[in-house]
Amino acid sequence: MATSILNKKSLTFLEKYLNNAAPTGYEWDGQKIWMDYLKPYADEFITDTYGTAVAVINPKATYKVVIEGHADEISWYVNYISDTGLLYVIRNGGSDHQIAPSKIVNIHTKKGIVKGVFGWPAIHTRNKSKEEAPKPDNIFIDIGAKDKKEVEKMGVHVGCVITYPDAFFILNKDKFVCRALDNRMGGFMIAEVARLLKENKKTLPFGLYITNSVQEEIGLRGAQMIAERIKPNVAIVTDVTHDTTTPMINMKTQGDAQIGKGPVIAYAPAVQQKLRDL
Ligand SMILES: [Zn+2]
Structure with missing residues (x-):
């Protein structure tokens, strides 16, 4: 296994964040856990009426980049x-x-x-x-x-x-199991970006809007609302995918994706090609 960039504090946060229930429309307790973790790494926070939370780095910059995950669970x-x-x-x-x-x-x-x-x-x-x-x-x-x-x-x-009350555990040293990994892992990854930027003293030439959206599971509602508020120039959106080598999945329609082989980056007209190529 490659050396991990995760530390004990980040894994403790992940476990607490996963074990908390945040059903679609009722995400506030999870958002508090998420914002508490991000507090040392953000310049300011934005929240909206429905509960989407945004940690902002460089709020005065005119070019705005969103990195996003969703906070809710089915x-x-x-x-x-x-x-x-x-x-x-x-x-x-x-x-x-x-x-x-x-x-x-x-x-x-x-x-x-x-x-x-x-x-x-x-x-x-x-x-x-x-x-x-x-x-x-x-x-x-x-x-x-x-x-x-x-x-x-x-x-x-x-x-x-x-x-469901299912709580976090680890299978065979490095496979995470829990309900709502979709998409607590996204919320966790973008939070880790903020931590790593701070710890490595990186400065950014743009405003970074680390966005944990509510109400994704019923049709991306939280992201639609917060996009109107932030009006970003670009957004990098995270979510989970499937290991299509597992039984009863047709790779001809679902593609070829396997756990441990790295992230899956989508092709689509809405995925800005130059940004994708980065
Ligand atoms: Zn999802």
Whole structure:
């Protein structure tokens, strides 16, 4: 493994930042962790009404460069509570109904976190000749309540947001595992740029706007809003991609990308070619 530019402080920050839940539309606690880490490295901060946070280096410069990641993570909303006290959900971002059954969840309420489990009928009770697949309209969460009234007493109502509690760990020394690596890793990388600039005493001939956008998972809303505010000359945007050598992925349509082989840089008309070539 190559020598790492990461240090203990940055990894401690990454773990804390990953383990905090920041579902789309509810990113403020994560943004506070992110801004706290960046405080020694930024000249000033900008935040907007919806919670996008920007650490600025050289705020007086006229040429503005954005480096960006998104702060939010996919989640679910409570959409319907049955009389028997089960919760039916809709997506907040691209949450996957196929992997939901048997996952533990955190339901965010004004009284704090209420634990739940995505249920699924036991194998013995299912009709083997026509197994039903998990779908958005048949997956449900059990919070141990006997009826709807008890659900409400526990502080859970339609519109409560639901996240997974999965926490950060490392597989085989250097493979990071967590929910919301999409795109906490982006937020982490751009934060590390600020740290490394400061520690290496680099001065920049432009203004650098290190931008942690909210609400990406529902259609890039936070980035759209903050772009109007900053009006950057260029933006370098980070997000995750897939290791397409993993099973059941068609490389002819998904391309050839593999973990450990370095970053993937997109081609597209919107990707400024001269900037890309740098
Ligand atoms: Zn993403």
